[in-house]
Amino acid sequence: MSTPPKISRNPDRTRRKLLQAAIRLFSRHGLHAVSVDQVVGLARVNKRMVYHYFGSKDALFEAALAEVYKRIEAIEFHAVERGRSPREKLARLLESYFEFLDQEPEFTRLLQWENLEKGRHLTKENHLLSKNPFFERFRAIVQDGVAAGEFRADVDVTHLMIHFIGLCFIYHSNRFSLSQSLDLDLGQAKVKARGLSQVLRLVFEGIASPASAAKLGAA
Amino acid sequence: MSTPPKISRNPDRTRRKLLQAAIRLFSRHGLHAVSVDQVVGLARVNKRMVYHYFGSKDALFEAALAEVYKRIEAIEFHAVERGRSPREKLARLLESYFEFLDQEPEFTRLLQWENLEKGRHLTKENHLLSKNPFFERFRAIVQDGVAAGEFRADVDVTHLMIHFIGLCFIYHSNRFSLSQSLDLDLGQAKVKARGLSQVLRLVFEGIASPASAAKLGAA
DNA sequence: CCGGGCAGTAACCCACCGGTTACTCAGGCC
DNA sequence: GGCCTGAGTAACCGGTGGGTTACTGCCCGG
The missing domain is CATH 1.10.10.60 (Homeodomain-like)
Known part of the structure; x- marks a missing residue:
């Protein structure tokens, strides 16, 4: 050995x-x-x-953060490529990301603690700026979709990405206060599943080009 | 005296x-x-x-949380009523909420700390479950919009509310990590302003009924 | 086969933690 | 005016915080 x-x-x-x-x-x-x-x-x-x-303790935290951040790179996006159109590909990508957040609470929560600390531990040159496969695929697929006429030509890819991340994160970041206020347990699998499907619905209706919207509306 | x-x-x-x-x-x-x-x-x-x-220290935190939570009730929604349609009213309401989060970081941040603590301090019978004017107005306006044929009949009001809150929160909850990853300072006023306008765009295109969508598309 | 650097250990440092004790005193009430 | 309750103070408590000291001994290059 x-x-x-x-x-x-x-x-x-x-x-x-x-x-x-x-x-x-x-x-x-x-x-x-x-x-x-x-x-x-x-x-x-x-x-x-x-x-x-x-x-130091701080440096240990920083190392922990960098470590979980690398897990994004391990997301298997192979399902994405099976999509037969930008719209389908984007749907697969979004599903993958939603699933990822759900299955990696260590990532989700560590990132939130860090943001509440105003990013003290990520301002230095750690790996977070390095290429993030989710961001790259997202950008590419949306651009393809616009080129193919499926998405509106005036979508702002950057803000759309922020919005999609927000739509996923909220189920974790405000889970407890929302659960109590809405009297609906956001931790339940079926609630999350419905959440995801509604997110996809909102996003796709929200960015569809008028032409493809007419098709969807007819279906 | x-x-x-x-x-x-x-x-x-x-x-x-x-x-x-x-x-x-x-x-x-x-x-x-x-x-x-x-x-x-x-x-x-x-x-x-x-x-x-x-x-105790914990009870003091709990009291602090309850105190800031009451600030939601102080949001002035009078601008909302000036809207001449459900769509316009909803737009005003969303703007008010987005502004509120931005101007009350003590609320926004305290709520996030508490959610990361799994809601330990809000499980008890504190004011959070009591009627929240934002939630109530939101629900009513969306229902009006559906009745008036402006919004799709199958919108899920509860999830739509969650989604809208997520779209607003993300600019604060993940501000620092997103700023670094996207190389775009989410703290800048003009970035936030563009964010809000894009959020409104996404939501309204996303929930518009086919009929009203056609009108919007033509405009 | 041995010397030095690095992995690993136990015991220690003291400032500060949340919480308490034992106390003083202000002022409304009869 | 005396008294009783509750607002306010200073000093203190054992425990624990992050970090360090002073040390042992493994193992690899020579």
Whole structure:
């Protein structure tokens, strides 16, 4: 074996365990509600190692954020390519993103904590600016759709992207207050499913070109 | 004078000062990043008073949340009634809400902290479930619009409300990560203004009935 | 086979945490 | 005018916070 199987000295493993514990705890409770002692307790690693590998609690949070952010790149967009038109492709892409947020609460929540901290940990040159496959596919598909006459020529792709992200995030970001105010549990699978279908409906009716809208209206 | 102007003993004033300081600090930094000492320091009040008036740090947070939540009720919706059609009224209402979020960051942020804490402080019987004028006007106007044939008969009012709130919130909740990823400062007034106009566009095209859509398309 | 750098440990630092004690005193009521 | 309740104060509590010190010993290059 290239790497020894059982070890008392294993830098990679220790680093990974710290990162994993940090992601879990910080995403659930936020940076300030979690102590370094709790992180190392969960990771079963000596406290000193946090400072050895990361330097500070803040830097550990930053590393955790960068780590979950990479998960976007792992979304499998192969279903998207099966769409036979820009409209179908966009629908698949949006479904993938909605699903992603739902299945990766560590990403969703960590990103929200970070935004509430005004992006303190992402202002530096970390990976968030690097090419995001979702953004790139989104832009390309919408442009194709406009070229094909399916979408309005005057759609603002950037704001449309923001809006779509907003339509997905709201089910998580304001889940508890909305659930209480509307007396409808947004955590239920069927509520989320209906939410997604209504989002798609709104978006597609909202950006359809007059010509394709007439077709949809007739159907 | 009914109330003496300078005082060493003034329950209302002390309570209000604590609440005000709590709202300011908790909305900016979150519950766990703010100490009771910081709150009483800003309020210039003795620490013991927090426990005298509220009982605990958590209860103080809860009171702060309830306080800002009441601000929704203070939104002036008079502009809404000037709309000459459901469509125009809805546009005014949406504008008011978007403005409200923008001008009341203490509300917006406190609500987000609370949702990340899974609604711990709003599960109890506080005012959040009580009638919310925005929700009520929204529902009524959409129903009028459907009856008047301006909006599709099959719009889901509840999800539409969620979606609209999501479209507004995203400009605040993910402001920093989106600004960095898109290389576009979402804090700028003109970006927000364009965002709002695009939101309205998306929503109205998205819920227009085929008949009224044809009219809009022709315009 | 041995020397040095790096992974890992235990114990410690002290400022500050949320919360409490024990107290003073202001002022409305009879 | 005395008294009782509640507003207000200062000092204090044990525990825990992020971060550090001083150390051990593994393992790889020579």
